[in-house]
Amino acid sequence: MLASAASRAGAAAGARALLASSARAMSSIPLGEARTSEELERRYLMPTYSSNGVRIREGLTFAKGSGSYLIDTEGKRYLDFGAGIAVNALGHSDEAWARVVASQALTLAHSSNLVHTAPPLQLAKRLVELSCFDKAFFCNSGTEANEAALKFARRWALAQDGLTSMPDFACKSSDRKHLDMRCETSRGTCDCWPQAVDRPRATKTRVVAFHGGFHGRTMGSLSVTHKPAIRHQFAPLVPDVTFAKLNDIEDVARAMGPDVAAVIVEPIQGEGGVIPADAGFLRDLRQITTENNALLIADEVQCGMGRAGTLWAHEAAGVEPDMMTLAKPLANGLPIGAVLVKDFVAAAIKPGDHGGTFGGNPLATAVGLHVLERIADPAFLADVRDKGAHMLNLLSQWTTSSTHTVKQLRRPPTDALWAGLELHGPVAGVVQAALDKGVLFITAGPNTVRLSPPLTISKDEISHGMGVLKECVIGGAGAKL
Ligand SMILES: Cc1ncc(COP(=O)(O)O)c(C=O)c1O
Secondary structure, eight states, X not given: OHHHHHHHHHHHHHHHHHHHHHHHHHTXXXXXXXXXXXXXXXXXXXXXXXXXXXXXXXXXXXXEEEBTEEEETTOOEEEESSHHHHTOTTXXXXXXXXXXXXXXXXXXXXXXXXXXXXXXXXHHHHHHHTSSOSEEEEESSHHHHHHHHHHHHHHHHHHHTTOOSOOOOSXXXXXXXXXOTTOOOTTSOSTTHHHHHHSOOOSOOEEEEETTOOXXXXXXXXXXXXXXHHHGGGOSOSSOEEEEOTTOHHHHHHHOOTTEEEEEEOSEETTTTSEEOOHHHHHHHHHHHHHTTOEEEEEOTTTTTTTTSSSSGGGGGTOOOSEEEEOGGGGBTBOOEEEEEOHHHHTTOOTTSSOOSSXXXXXXXXXXXXXXXXXXXXXXHHHHHXXXXXXXXXXXXXXXXXXXXXXXXXXXXXXXXXXEEEESSOOHHHHHHHHHTTEEOEESSTTEEEEXXXXXXXXXXXXXXXHHHHHHIIIIISOOO
């Protein structure tokens, strides 16, 4: 016993020494002497994006954006096929967008959710008019939108058990320390308070999510995110999550049960590498969730708002989810997130159940309204599909005959400015070779080039970018079989 305590203490001391030495290495540049982006990152930023301060390429720092281009500090232009990870749908520094940002910032940027301002109400109205949902909740990011959706699902599940009001929080006896739900105190002074309050009350607490799915990095959203590499360091996560195989309804059926509150699915997986859920699978999901009295949550943080060629990605399957989460392109680069819900879900939510300081502020929502009106325009969406067909046509001309290098070209079911080009090996070399030629591609996993340009990109720009991609892949920057 004593020996194992001593060895644990020894291991802890070793780990502390290791961390201290890597902290010294990171902070070896004296305060005020860091100059390059890499040095500044190593000295002042948490190392969450890079271990050595290098992002994509040493010495590359972007200073400006204009339309489909990013411009570095040396003035070199890069055609942007990543659009800030599917965020800058209207491109960079769009003038009409910038005018809305400036005019709302000069009018009223933030006031708190204690009072009314017009922009969140107008954005909620338009989101509802343009979707199958009835109510909106605003927050600041995709992960926050999914956190909110998961909480709304828990609250709705509680209502399924008839538990719509708070329990009696008056402690019945000051010396009772057992886990009796009635023995609670709102002041938290009773010893049995934390256990009693935190004990699950609903019968339905489980969430079914999917292999390859990505829903964010905060604890709740991370719990339903599949990727082992980003979740295992943070266990224990929120419990009661079961992962099923995408496009395998039998596997979902095995995962379902009366304790399932919700199924969360990306109609087209983004971080997974542009992997669509089949239309038939989405329709079966709708049916199986209804049969099991569970909610269907569509995470459209990446695939929504025109990225899939339609305003909402679930449209193509003709299904109506019970909730949908949005973020990335909704304000074209300003932080915003939204959850859209059906009325029967909203009916279970009470004031105080959820909220936030910034969510729905007039700046983000006025800009969101501008972006939504432009993307929802049928002519805009038709243009996205037309340009998407052009991009996909150019790609398939050579990818189908390059099976020695290209493993798979993945794309949404509708023509769209979105695709995942999976090679047989790492694509880092392709990204670097394309950068040399002035085109920025991003990845989705080590072997997939993700094409997600601004939705405003021109056909000529697409042709140029696809030419560069072909040269870089065929020219040997992509690993071969
Ligand atoms: C489908 C999906 N959901 C949620 C998120 C998380 O969004 P955020 O990074 O804004 O928290 C992402 C981000 O990539 C996403 O692609």
